[in-house]
Amino acid sequence: QVQLVESGGGLVQAGGSLRLSCAASGRTFSSDYMGWFRQAPGKEREFVAAITSSGGGTYYADSVKGRFTISRDNAKTTVYLQMNSLEPEDTAVYYCAVKARPTGSGIASRTAYDYWGQGTQVTVSS
Numbered sequence: 866q867v868q869l870v871e872s873g874g875g876l877v878q879a880g881g882s883l884r885l886s887c888a889a890s891g892r893t894f895s896s897d898y899m900g901w902f903r904q905a906p907g908k909e910r911e912f913v914a915a916i917t918s919s920g921g922g923t924y925y926a927d928s929v930k931g932r933f934t935i936s937r938d939n940a941k942t943t944v945y946l947q948m949n950s951l952e953p954e955d956t957a958v959y960y961c962a963v964k965a966r967p968t969g970s971g972i973a974s975r976t977a978y979d980y981w982g983q984g985t986q987v988t989v990s991s
Contacts, residue, residue: 866891867889867890867891867892867963867980868889868890868891869887869888869889869961869962869963869980869981869982869983870887870888870982870983871885871886871887871959871960871961871982871983871984871985872885872886872887872888872985873885873886873985874959874985874986874987875986875987875988876988876989876990877951877987877988877989877990878989878990879951879952879953879989879990879991880950880951881951881989882947882948882949882950882951883948883951883987884945884946884947884948885901885945885946885948885959885961885985885987886943886944886945887899887901887943887944887945887946887961887982888941888942888943889942889943889944889961889963890942892963892965894939894942894963895918895939895942896918897918897963897964897965898915898916898917898918898963898964898972899915899916899937899944899961899962899963899964900912900913900914900915900916900935900961900962900963900964900972900978901913901914901915901935901944901946901959901960901961901962902959902960902961902962902975902978903955903957903958903959903960903987904957904958904960904984905956905957905958908957910960910975911926912926912972912973912974912975913925913926913929913933913946913959914926914929914933914934914935914946915935915964915972915973916935916936916937916944918939920936920937920939923935924972924973926973928954929948929955932948932949932950932951933946933947933948933949934946934947934949935947944961946959946961948987951987951989952989953989953990953991954989955987955989956987956988956989957986957987958984958985958986958987959984959985959986959987960981960982960983960984961981961982962975962978962979962980962981962982963978963979963980964977964978964979965979965980966979
């Protein structure tokens with residue numbers, strides 16, 4: 866059974882940093898793309914970042930480009946999201962996800978991902 870467990874969320878002041886982790890188990894993830902999404906209250910879940918299976922390629926939403934960095938450690942089957950210069954607008958529940966199959970959906974589409982974690986809350990105060 867595939868499990869994704871996020872951690873590292875919390876309350877931080879604007880301008881601060883957090884590092885999210887997502888520990889994966891239940892399958893071999895070294896061949897999978899992995900991504901981070903977030904969902905703020907009253908809004909749809911949106912793409913944040915994604916990383917290729919080798920870690921050699923990364924993709925970011927325009928809103929986080931230059932502030933967030935996605936990385937992965939395949940030996941630890943863990944994906945990370947380093948978040949710097951946090952803004953109140955970054956407040957949301959952050960979810961990690963695994964893209965296990967080739968689909969017609971783009972890397973930033975929720976429908977491209979097969980497995981999801983339960984999420985971790987990030988709150989940025991002004």
